[in-house]
Amino acid sequence: MLADAFYSSLAHPSRREIIRVLTENPPLSAGSLAARVGVSRSNLSAHLRPLRESRVVRWSRRGNVIMYTVDQEVLAACLRETAESLNVSLEES
Numbered sequence: 001m002l003a004d005a006f007y008s009s010l011a012h013p014s015r016r017e018i019i020r021v022l023t024e025n026p027p028l029s030a031g032s033l034a035a036r037v038g039v040s041r042s043n044l045s046a047h048l049r050p051l052r053e054s055r056v057v058r059w060s061r062r063g064n065v066i067m068y069t070v071d072q073e074v075l076a077a078c079l080r081e082t083a084e085s086l087n088v089s090l091e092e093s
Helices: 002-009 013-024 030-037 041-053 072-085
Strands: 057-062 065-070
Touching: 002 041, 002 072, 013 030, 013 041, 013 057, 013 065, 030 041, 030 065, 041 057
Parallel strands: none
Antiparallel strands: 057 065
16 A cells, blocks of 8 residues: 555654655755754655655755655545545545
């Protein structure tokens, strides 16, 4: 299940903060993202790994800088999959 990897990647509060920051400020370089999240670049790298592996965070190269964004389609698919597995409707009444 796609959602299993996603929720496993959210085990640490810093990872949830990374997703929140990237959702509000896409795209960001590693340095900018680390500063906004309040972690070191090496710590950020360790937190980005599971987020990239779950496909929720993706990267692209701009010259010699790597930029990070949230893949909104994957994020939405994870949330839909979770709602369906819990038999919860995401539709507003």
